[in-house]
Amino acid sequence: MQARRVKIICLHKCGANDNTQISHDPPVAGDHRLQHRAPAFGAVHATSRNAGYVNLREAGRVARLRTAASCVTTNARSMSDDAEQFEACLRLSESIPGWTRGDEARELLRLSSALPDGAILVEIGSFFGSGTVLLAGPRRLRGSGVVHCVDRFDGTGDAFSVPHYERIIKHAGGGALRDYFDTNLRNAGLAEWVQVHQGAADAIARRWASRIDLLFLDGDQSRAGAQLAYQAWAPFLKAGGILAVHNSAPDNYTPDHDGNRCLVEHEIRAPQYANIRLISSTTFAEKK
Numbered sequence: 001m002q003a004r005r006v007k008i009i010c011l012h013k014c015g016a017n018d019n020t021q022i023s024h025d026p027p028v029a030g031d032h033r034l035q036h037r038a039p040a041f042g043a044v045h046a047t048s049r050n051a052g053y054v055n056l057r058e059a060g061r062v063a064r065l066r067t068a069a070s071c072v073t074t075n076a077r078s079m080s081d082d083a084e085q086f087e088a089c090l091r092l093s094e095s096i097p098g099w100t101r102g103d104e105a106r107e108l109l110r111l112s113s114a115l116p117d118g119a120i121l122v123e124i125g126s127f128f129g130s131g132t133v134l135l136a137g138p139r140r141l142r143g144s145g146v147v148h149c150v151d152r153f154d155g156t157g158d159a160f161s162v163p164h165y166e167r168i169i170k171h172a173g174g175g176a177l178r179d180y181f182d183t184n185l186r187n188a189g190l191a192e193w194v195q196v197h198q199g200a201a202d203a204i205a206r207r208w209a210s211r212i213d214l215l216f217l218d219g220d221q222s223r224a225g226a227q228l229a230y231q232a233w234a235p236f237l238k239a240g241g242i243l244a245v246h247n248s249a250p251d252n253y254t255p256d257h258d259g260n261r262c263l264v265e266h267e268i269r270a271p272q273y274a275n276i277r278l279i280s281s282t283t284f285a286e287k288k
């Protein structure tokens, strides 16, 4: 495998980063920023009525993740096997409409894999399941853990994002977002590693009790919505647990689509968090 350079920026030391090319606004047809980011539809045929489903004819060869038993060895061969399996997860994720791509996606794979046995992961905002694959794939390889997916699955959210959700769902053939999510996870062989909590992020949190090993915030991108999700879910994060906040790079955001960026600026700092770093558009931090 080729070595890859991962851009890591310490937010609080370096401030704005003019090299950051990835805008996290949802992709817009004809938007020149698409040149700098992975396409939303990956390997899925844009013209297909089933465009939102994982195309297993294309992704299938990479989708067959091996069982944990065949992966848990420590020799060099198994390490390269793991790397191959990560790349398979990555390609599978890229074949599903979504926004978590490249180095930030690789970091989610790596972090999920590094969590202990029985790990509890929570993704706030799952959409078609592209990010879910990055979290659940490594847990399947490890043979334990659950990814809890919290989403209303009705295409609602902040005012800027909703038209883009609608466009993507329409482009995929219309119908229920939840059906696309379920089908994608089932086709990926990851359904049994995922538990869905359909509803608003703050409402689901009120019924939640477990300590969380990794919390991926990627739901409502407005300032109020991002704060609400963070305040509701961050208290469940274990000491030493990982917080990942998507769409939080210093960037020129559409007004009130900068909720996660503001959240990181105001809340994600020492001494509550350590090892704070930005990879692509996701801020990662470890809770102290």
Ligand SMILES: C[S@@+](CC[C@H](N)C(=O)[O-])C[C@H]1O[C@@H](n2cnc3c(N)ncnc32)[C@H](O)[C@@H]1O
Pocket: 097, 098, 099, 100, 123, 124, 125, 126, 127, 128, 129, 130, 131, 132, 150, 151, 152, 153, 154, 155, 156, 157, 158, 165, 199, 200, 201, 202, 218, 219, 220, 221, 225
């Ligand atoms: C940006 S998408 C998630 C993308 C996904 N994490 C990925 O990596 O592909 C945001 C999702 O969160 C959902 N959402 C927005 N606000 C929410 C809320 N308050 N509670 C639950 N889900 C919400 C949206 O409907 C949408 O499905």
